[in-house]
Amino acid sequence: MNKIININLGGMPFVIDDDAYEYMSGYLNSIRNHFAFSESREEIMYDIEMRMSELFQERLKSKQIITITELEAVIRIMGRPEEFGGEPMEDAATDFRERRTSGDYKYIKTGKRLFRDPENKVIGGVCSGIATYLGIEDPIWVRLVFGIGLFAGGAGLLLYMFLMIAVPKAVTSSDKLAMKGEPINIDNIARKVEEEIDTISRKINEFGEDLSKRSREKNWNFGKKHEKL
Numbered sequence: 001m002n003k004i005i006n007i008n009l010g011g012m013p014f015v016i017d018d019d020a021y022e023y024m025s026g027y028l029n030s031i032r033n034h035f036a037f038s039e040s041r042e043e044i045m046y047d048i049e050m051r052m053s054e055l056f057q058e059r060l061k062s063k064q065i066i067t068i069t070e071l072e073a074v075i076r077i078m079g080r081p082e083e084f085g086g087e088p089m090e091d092a093a094t095d096f097r098e099r100r101t102s103g104d105y106k107y108i109k110t111g112k113r114l115f116r117d118p119e120n121k122v123i124g125g126v127c128s129g130i131a132t133y134l135g136i137e138d139p140i141w142v143r144l145v146f147g148i149g150l151f152a153g154g155a156g157l158l159l160y161m162f163l164m165i166a167v168p169k170a171v172t173s174s175d176k177l178a179m180k181g182e183p184i185n186i187d188n189i190a191r192k193v194e195e196e197i198d199t200i201s202r203k204i205n206e207f208g209e210d211l212s213k214r215s216r217e218k219n220w221n222f223g224k225k226h227e228k229l
Helices: 018-034 041-060 068-078 096-100 126-134 140-151 155-166 173-180 186-228
Strands: 004-009 012-017
Touching (some): 004 018, 004 041, 012 018, 012 041, 018 041, 018 068, 041 068, 041 173, 041 186, 126 140, 126 155, 126 173, 140 155
Antiparallel strands (some): 004 012
């Protein structure tokens, strides 16, 4: 009989047996060590844990406890350490190799999901989210459709307001990957997090450079004004 442990994974509470807990700890430590020199390590780990918690919720259904079976199924989706350059781990369950080759794809979701896109929004990101979902490169065409609907009796506005409420915003890296139909695994989560942090850093640098430029121009104008006096 295994002991059970209460854990918090990605902000969600779970109950896990001690064998699965030990294996999960080794798995997460291997990932953490792999990203040891990344400035985004904590953000990457948080998003990985968030994704794992989503997968556990989908798989557990009415079950209460995470066992090796559920853990191995989630690891299969997320990727094993050796697949992304980490230290290899031994199979924790004797039947894992059979499950790995038996075509058990029941819990792997690769299709696109509709989200509002906060990174390319004008108002709420509805049009850019729809454009991404439909594979339309430029969301301006979707915006034009809503604009035409707005002037044709206001139907466009009502539909837009409905979608603002009904369609969730892509918040996590998992959401943003699902919005584009990309596999939500460790490699892609890490790439997405690092891209977002690079984008934020670039915007901060551009903002700082803009402030510095304005300050220099202000000082230059001030100096010219005093020269005339």
